[in-house]
Amino acid sequence: xxxxxxxxxxxxxxxxxxxxxxxxxxxxxxxxxxxxxxxxxxxxxxxxxxxxxxxxxxxxxxxxxxxxxxxxxxxxxxxxxxxxxxxxxxxxxxxxxxxxxxxxxxxxxxxxxxxxxxxxxxxxxxxxxxxxxxxxxxxxxxxxxxxxxxxxxxxxxxxxxxxxxxxxxxxxxxxxxxxxxxxxxx
Amino acid sequence: xxxxxxxxxxxxxxxxxxxxxxxxxxxxxxxxxxxxxxxxxxxxxxxxxxxxxxxxxxxxxxxxxxxxxxxxxxxxxxxxxxxxxxxxxxxxxxxxxxxxxxxxxxxxxxxxxxxxxxxxxxxxxxxxxxxxxxxxxxxxxxxxxxxxxxxxxxxxxxxxxxxxxxxxxxxxxxxxxxxxxxxxxxxxxxxxxxxxx
Numbered sequence: 531x532x533x534x535x536x537x538x539x540x541x542x543x544x545x546x547x548x549x550x551x552x553x554x555x556x557x558x559x560x561x562x563x564x565x566x567x568x569x570x571x572x573x574x575x576x577x578x579x580x581x582x583x584x585x586x587x588x589x590x591x592x593x594x595x596x597x598x599x600x601x602x603x604x605x606x607x608x609x610x611x612x613x614x615x616x617x618x619x620x621x622x623x624x625x626x627x628x629x630x631x632x633x634x635x636x637x638x639x640x641x642x643x644x645x646x647x648x649x650x651x652x653x654x655x656x657x658x659x660x661x662x663x664x665x666x667x668x669x670x671x672x673x674x675x676x677x678x679x680x681x682x683x684x685x686x687x688x689x690x691x692x693x694x695x696x697x698x699x700x701x702x703x704x705x706x707x708x709x710x711x712x713x714x715x716x
Numbered sequence: 717x718x719x720x721x722x723x724x725x726x727x728x729x730x731x732x733x734x735x736x737x738x739x740x741x742x743x744x745x746x747x748x749x750x751x752x753x754x755x756x757x758x759x760x761x762x763x764x765x766x767x768x769x770x771x772x773x774x775x776x777x778x779x780x781x782x783x784x785x786x787x788x789x790x791x792x793x794x795x796x797x798x799x800x801x802x803x804x805x806x807x808x809x810x811x812x813x814x815x816x817x818x819x820x821x822x823x824x825x826x827x828x829x830x831x832x833x834x835x836x837x838x839x840x841x842x843x844x845x846x847x848x849x850x851x852x853x854x855x856x857x858x859x860x861x862x863x864x865x866x867x868x869x870x871x872x873x874x875x876x877x878x879x880x881x882x883x884x885x886x887x888x889x890x891x892x893x894x895x896x897x898x899x900x901x902x903x904x905x906x907x908x909x910x911x912x913x
């Protein structure tokens with residue numbers, strides 16, 4: 531089964547559900563990493579949920595798509611989207627950690643700089659913390675998961691043009707926060 | 717990646733937090749639970765309807781493959797019966813779409829007197845099949861080489877439909893109501909005149 535496409539594995543699992551474990555083996559690690567990035571420790575149980583939903587929907591999988599990763603990303607995105615509010619808190623917490631770390635790493639520069647690093651990071655977090663879910667999902671699939679526009683379009687079941695316009699809106703928001711470039715190293 | 721998005725990439729939790737090896741057993745534990753849930757899933761077989769047709773083919777194995785791969789029927793695999801008859805293996809199989817079922821069998825001239833349309837040159841029934849998302853079902857069928865005998869169109873009575881024949885000439889009429897198309901976010905003409913969608 532190693533050589534077969536995901537589409538073939540999913541098709542085989544319609545009659546023989548045990549084949550579905552192959553799909554898990556191929557994608558669970560990456561999907562789990564995505565869930566952990568978005569929701570932290572809650573990811574453990576959500577991982578099983580993502581693959582259960584995928585299993586239930588396996589008959590409607592578009593067999594023209596050999597790689598099932600975008601499909602699974604789409605399901606994972608819908609599964610975590612209920613937690614949008616806590617994700618906003620989470621990204622702000624990340625900004626605080628990032629500021630602490632930056633502070634510890636180049637204390638001398640920070641002293642020389644006129645502003646505190648924590649202001650910069652919290653401005654980034656504030657800019658995205660309350661993005662509408664659709665834009666947030668698109669942004670993370672692109673920036674954190676490094677999916678292509680086409681893969682994001684397949685995952686979220688939207689036209690590629692919509693992916694582009696959502697990312698442009700997010701870029702515009704972040705552009706306004708304009709971190710000083712010397713702070714962006716590390 | 718453009719610069720505006722770079723700060724957000726740096727805020728990705730695994731870039732911010734110390735490397736966390738995590739619980740190495742999560743994947744295997746979740747996989748075990750998943751496969752156990754799947755194994756205990758209620759049977760996907762549906763009860764056979766009180767009426768369903770038995771459809772005759774000279775090569776019922778090829779017919780079954782075709783119905784599944786081209787039209788997207790699902791075989792009720794556990795129902796299949798194979799037996800030796802007339803020096804060859806014959807098969808009874810059941811395939812479903814939604815809540816409907818047809819039985820696939822070998823043409824039987826002696827007992828039941830049912831023939832394949834390929835022997836008769838005609839057929840005496842058309843199978844109406846309601847499908848979900850007829851646009852993609854149609855596209856897949858065409859991509860798989862379906863023999864379309866009536867092009868996809870929006871019929872005046874509020875359905876999008878097309879017709880195709882299978883390997884031996886049975887006629888399959890696939891349709892989805894305009895209401896269902898709207899419900900899944902598709903577009904339908906206000907005043908369908910039988911034109912192409």
